[in-house]
Amino acid sequence: MPPWFLEKACLQDLLERLRDRGYAVIGPTISQEAICYDEIHTIDELPRGWTDVQQAGRYRLQRRADESLFGYVVGPHSWKRYLFPPQATLMTADRTDGGWSMQAPVEVPPRYAFLGVRACELAAIRIQDKVFLEGPYVDLVYQARRERCFVVAVNCTQAASTCFCTSMNTGPRCQAGFDLALTELPTGFLVECGSDAGSELLASLPVREPSAEELTAAESAREQAVHQIQRLMDTTNIREDLLTNLNHPRWQEAGERCLSCTNCTMVCPTCFCSSVNEVADLGADHVRRERVWDSCFNLDFSTMNGTPVRNNVASRYRQWLTHKLASWHDQFGSSGCVGCGRCITWCPVGIDLTEEVAAIRGDVR
């Protein structure tokens, strides 16, 4: 289907049409001195005229010369927060005369419309779909949210120094997995449609056919992002190179820098590890099983008979990197990394996985 053109001022219509259809619109907005995903009601809440400057262990907001609404890349949050919430109730147990009565939680799952999903993030959602929906077991919490969500993607027109989606084949161009995809131009958006729900919504918007100049401008804006991507991760044979180097000295070396703080796994849009807590009242008559985000960096994450299996930071860093980049292929048929660069930016000591991989493979080649 050929793309359409939506005037800048009409983006608000898009928001409203989504809200008419019962969606809570989640989009980028400035909070805590970063671009975070949160519910928005008007396009004025978007980070108009702001950009982000990222490097290993550092993130800063900065004013742009123009009034772009999407002139930045990805921030500390990912959509995982909404599809795979940091806290979710799995079941409840209540003590009755006839023993424990176990119930699944009754919840009306929210209907989310995600505005501003980048190509790497579409890929990340695709990966979590494989994890949570396409294995032998379906995760009902994820499924309920995922099935009801509407995705408005945005093509990146610039890149951060930490981005490496081109290496991971996930971006910067949005190919699939969206209902609508926007490319921002100074006067408006080129809109592509990726689903029936997308076309249905598009039909309610005041769009027109784009001019040839607009099409070219959009093309070159997207190209700009491609050119700005500097970071590379060579993925040839990466699975074997990592899994056959489990005793490489570099793990030890990285283990001395890594704080085992879990930040990389928390910001990663695909990491899915979790733990279950028992939340009980004092007499333990009413119990809720609560699932929370967890991480392979935690000492007590992998215990056997009360002792940690991965009893030093190096082994936990190795678990993370090898899972992400190697064993993920065995488990889900793709890499677990989409090249968004979040783990590089948000590591408080700036550990860069692309560098670690290169160091480990350097000795191999």
Place this chain on the structure above:
Amino acid sequence: MTAKPRLAVFKFASCDGCQLSLLDCEDELLAVAGAVEIVHFAEATSRMEPGPYDIVLVEGSITTPDDAARIQDVRANARFLMTIGACATAGGIQSLRNWADHQEFLQAVYARPEYISSLATSTAIADHVPVDFELRGCPISRQQLLEVLVALIDGRKPQTPGHGVCLDCKRRGSVCITVARGVPCMGPLTQSGCGAICPAFDRGCYGCFGPAPQVQPRSLTGHLLEQGAPPRQLVQLLRNFNGFAPEFRGESERLISQQET
């Protein structure tokens, strides 16, 4: 336990905040009081029965010769001794004296230092007697206190997580204050339990739950120094309420000796 377990609370050098946490369990207090026999808790009751006790909560650090003797007595009467709070588990803020000239401190505060009997150091309870369980925090978390008490009453192991503050920050959606604003934060080195409140209030964590397991403070301080944090500020961050916990202490001393060379 067949009879209700006898619970006692003892205080050493401290601010009373951790034992107050028990009274702060407003919704559960009466139920807790129903499940245990509170036989010694000077802050809350005039009942003062002698030991032995089944569960003893100890708040505060050892700072006087009398207290050093008293803790032996408390231990001898305790089946299960649990320390509560940073003072009891790491010496507390008063352990700052451990690096200072004690006489100078005495003179700074008291007109007649000869009236004061105090040790040159403030030390953790575990430096004096065996401790069965340590509950961290300055102050402790009331939820964790309840969990430990309930677990003890039920005869199971308490579930108190050992991860760092960063994980809780991310769960609650806080943006990393070090990465996004350059504010030095002890979060990556600090055990969770507080619910990651400081970064949620736009400030760095000051480490009040003490070191997380297997922390490597050196990596963080090295990075913060590179980013321009003054060494002095890092030393002060490390030398707070858990300044004498081995991991924090080691790093602050290393930073200082590095400064001096």
Place this chain on the structure above:
Amino acid sequence: MEPARTIQVKVLTRVEGEGALFVRLRNNIIEDVRLQIYEPPRFFEAFLCDRSLEEIPDITARICGICPVAYQMSSVHALEAALGIVISPEIRRLRRLLYCGEWIESHALHMHLLHAPDFLGYESGIAMAQDHKREVARGLRLKKHGNQLLDVLGGRAIHPVNVCVGGFYRAPRREDLTALIPDFEWGLEAAMAATRWVAGFDFPAFRQPCELVAVVHPDEYAMNEGRVTSSAGHSWPVDEYETAFAEEHVAHSTALQSRRVPGGTSYLTGPLARINLSRAQLSPAARRLADEIKFESPCQNPFKAIIARGLELVHAYEVALEILKTYRPPVPSRIPYLHRQGSGCAATEAPRGLLYNRYTVDATGQVTASRIVPPTAQNQRQIEQDLRDHLPGLLHLGDAEVALGCERLVRSYDPCISCSTHFLQLKLERS
């Protein structure tokens, strides 16, 4: 010489911190009364030196887990005075709200769990709950409100993390505060009911016409600022505090004792002092209630401090409600400032009484000198005096009853011993 009769309370209970009482009589004449504070010294004033002034409110909070906000308030005000920072009216209101949280929490705790059991003859609030479940449950709920307010404003009730020099690290969101309004509306009524309840207790007949000292403000019932004012008709700006009051180190106590200069006499701070000096400025509901229960003016019976606390509880609820209902987040939440060399002091009203702080800072933002005078250190001498005056009426009783009577009197001051560490066991010796 005849042997002395000693009455001793080895560990004062239902007070915060560690203390004891010692009384020695010879021929039924009181020879010595000592409120002994054996709370181990923690040297706060010494190690505050050389710390960054930004750290001070976090550290001073640790002086006392019962009234950390008071320590934070006095220290930030003193530091702001040293740096010449003028806070905005919005920040001031938010601080007042925070202080209301602490007053509510602390007063509800003392009334219900610590002091009321004395009047009704129980060893603790928990034991009292068996027969007075409704009242104790109500008290706990009131206390919880105070804590909830502190949670929202400061992140947690004990050692909240949001107070900083210049204001707050982060202003609370309006929704989070307005959500508290229904509870506080219930609480205002409940606080009145609780006050009527304690006003109905049997009070020992005891009158102590001592000098009362409190911070007094022309426009409001003072919490955060005002002139240091005495019932003897004096009033000083805070920076003259040290000319009128001095601390002395006595052998039996790790706490310093304050007294008036010159003269060396004792004085009293706290709820009774405040209410006697500022009754007219209580909130309307508290004022009406004081009249309704015929709270005498001035009230000179220390046992009735429990009623004064009740009235202040009502007051704090009403003030809090007013602020909650009209709250707008202050922008900025924190007044920016530059470091400079200077010295500043402040006195605020902790739940237990006047809390004075003074700091000197250098141009790099380090503290070079500090002085902290907690309420109980100021009351300590007056408590001893009151015991001397109250004791004769008790001496016909057995030692245990005398001890209990003394303990009750001491508890009526809600002494916070842990904070008086620069601040007890009753020992009564009689022949």
Place this chain on the structure above:
Amino acid sequence: MNQTASLDLPLPACNPWLAHSVTIDRITPEVAGVSTYHLRFVDPEAARNYRFRPGQFNMLYLPGVGESAISLSADPRGHVTWAHTVRTAGNVTQTLAKLGVGGSLGLRGPFGSCWPLDQAMGKDLILVAGGIGLPPLRPVIYEIAARRDEFASVAVLYGARTPDTLLYQAEYDAWRKAGIDLHLTADMSGAGWNGAVGVVPLLLDRLPLADAARTQVWMCGPEVMLKYTVKSALRRGIPAGNLWLSMERNMQCAIGLCGHCQLGPEFVCRNGPVFPWNRMAPYLDVKGL
């Protein structure tokens, strides 16, 4: 993608997180610290639909305390109660041990892979177990006893620390009668013990093999035991492809979604616990994996 042996495994119906309510029907004390709990579903419908294969496990749930993975040790043909043989270790198992007959708990399952019975048909089969490693193999023994003629020789090599900690001693006669060659050993000898003394792999060293190439070895026990059993089997000429083991790891979800049980590329809960040794071999000796 890795898929476990091609059987269509029984999976829990609908919501895999939702536990069924079960009650303890009977408790058989086995040895010190180990009991077998016979559980009955409260909901008869759930009982009717419940099937498992030997090697699979359930998550037993004690509300307020937590869950533990526990193998099914029952006869898979049973229909009324499901047995679990549990060693008292930590919170969950201690709490379970305090519940008496009639006690209520939760159960999710069955989960995981199973022993490759189909592959073993007509072949020689050796089951090797150490300590609490026998319960996961007991359903196999029941299955074989019922279908004995479908297999060639069947040997069970079982060892425990001391003779009195050998599980299921009352059933040994029945197993032997059913044509199962049972060899026992104890690490330490004890009063009245006239069996072998030493670790389990020694039993394998000594076992006569009719045709090593057609012999299957299935094992479950501590990781050191597995390691030496594998060594012994390979030394005896049993092809690596014929070795199967049951692995243990911390599990929380049991459905490959929580990440706890990962070992190299495997989710032990979902792809295991029963694995062909081949598949685990590259990871078994790596420290801290």
